[in-house]
Amino acid sequence: FAILESRLTGELNYYNKKAQDALIFIPVFGTVGDLSSTIVRNAAAIKNAGVEVLLNWKNRVNDNFSYNIGGNATFNHNEVVALNGGLPVYGGAIGASQGFVTNSDVGHPVGSFYVLQTSGVFNSTAEVAAHTNSEGTVIQPTAKPGDFRYLDKNDDGQIDDRDKVFAGSYQPVAYFGMNFGATYRNWDFSLDIYGNVGNKVYNGKRAVRVEGKDNIEKEVVYGRWTSGGRSQSHPGANTGNQLPSTYFVESGSFGRINNLTVGYNFPRERLEKLRVTNLRLFLTSQNLVTYKRYSGFTAELPGTVTSSGIELTSYPTTRTIAAGLNIGF
Numbered sequence: 001f002a003i004l005e006s007r008l009t010g011e012l013n014y015y016n017k018k019a020q021d022a023l024i025f026i027p028v029f030g031t032v033g034d035l036s037s038t039i040v041r042n043a044a045a046i047k048n049a050g051v052e053v054l055l056n057w058k059n060r061v062n063d064n065f066s067y068n069i070g071g072n073a074t075f076n077h078n079e080v081v082a083l084n085g086g087l088p089v090y091g092g093a094i095g096a097s098q099g100f101v102t103n104s105d106v107g108h109p110v111g112s113f114y115v116l117q118t119s120g121v122f123n124s125t126a127e128v129a130a131h132t133n134s135e136g137t138v139i140q141p142t143a144k145p146g147d148f149r150y151l152d153k154n155d156d157g158q159i160d161d162r163d164k165v166f167a168g169s170y171q172p173v174a175y176f177g178m179n180f181g182a183t184y185r186n187w188d189f190s191l192d193i194y195g196n197v198g199n200k201v202y203n204g205k206r207a208v209r210v211e212g213k214d215n216i217e218k219e220v221v222y223g224r225w226t227s228g229g230r231s232q233s234h235p236g237a238n239t240g241n242q243l244p245s246t247y248f249v250e251s252g253s254f255g256r257i258n259n260l261t262v263g264y265n266f267p268r269e270r271l272e273k274l275r276v277t278n279l280r281l282f283l284t285s286q287n288l289v290t291y292k293r294y295s296g297f298t299a300e301l302p303g304t305v306t307s308s309g310i311e312l313t314s315y316p317t318t319r320t321i322a323a324g325l326n327i328g329f
Contacts, residue, residue: 007059011012013052018081020045024089024305027100030312037044044083046110050076067182070174078109078171094204094244099242101202102169104306109169111306113202116245117151117165121225133157146236148245157311159243167249170301170309173198176255186265191215195255203248204312205295219295225247252309254299260285286320 004011019082021042028037051074058068083089091111100300122128128143137157140150153163177194206220215280225236235242242248263282271279292299297316302308 003188007057009056010053011054014050015052016049018045018047018048021084021214022046022305024104025091027090027093042084043089044104044110045081048076065182065184067180069178070178071178072176074175075173076171076175078169080104080106080108080110082106089306091304092202092310094202094207094310094312095308098207098242098244098262101248101310102306103164103166106164109171111171111308112165112169113200113249113309114164115167115249116159116163116243117153117167118148118220118245118247119151120149121230121235122147122149123225123230124216145227146238148172148235148247150243164244165246167246168200170199170201170252172196173254186267188261188263188265190259190261191257192259193255193257195253197253199252199309200249201252201294201296201299201301201309201311203250203294204310204318205296207242207244207248251293252299252301254290254294256290257288258286260288276327276329278326280326281323282326283321285322285324287317288319288321290317 001011023040024043025038026041026043028039036297052072053074054070054072056070058066060066083104088103088105090100090103092113093100101113101115102111104110104112122131122140122143122145124145127149128140128145128147129138131139131143131149133152133155135157139152139157140147143149150159151163151165152159153165156162174182175191175194175196179190179192181190182188184186212277218236223231224234225231235247261282261284263280266279266281268278271277290298296311297314298311300317301311303310303313
């Protein structure tokens, strides 16, 4: 639509798409290969349904000043609706001892995190002994103070893959973007922002530590459990290789000022003596500011269909600030 002499324009779109027999990389389990081996299969049917909204406003106030504002938002529902063969698809291998951290199963978003549920940290051997199932069996008999306490979901007196829970996915509930531009006399300004909300990411670098190559968050180093501090947020000092759990699953929501540019176009009458038709000086930035709750480097962690949202070896997104000069003859 376009109204108010086309100053306000917009679109509203609805979509409901089902990908039948989607091609997915399937891991080859240890009986016939290692965790890094995969084959391609028509493994599942995946549905994406949602609404997209786009709005733009532009206005010329007078001969000296004009501006435009735009925004878009997509609200998406992702779900696995069928599995060829009926078996869930595991993915997100993060190491031989951790195994897989995602599970694509019917009724859940593709690549959902599938991990153990933590319920704090043991503070004493007495707490370890008191952590029992309904029949009085000690659930984690080899645990020590400073280790995680895990939920025995099926109440069988031990912690294994059958106790894992779905803990969200990398699929956002909504994506959004905004842009703003303005000109005043010879000055111009532009800004764009984008992000997403409602998704999760897996902080794998907290779990896998390689001697001499660690990049561990300050809050983990200084906030870890000690016999005096008794933190319930982080375990005691360890060599890594923790079991996949909700401890590593964090919010992936973020908003980023992606581009910001300010420019000045020198008046043409001042350029005649220089035999230049146009001259523009500008200052620009990319990835200027990112607002996020995630404690890792970046919440943008694309990957394969079943293994997205996992941070293992990524580096921080570079911030760039640059000045430039455009000359036309």
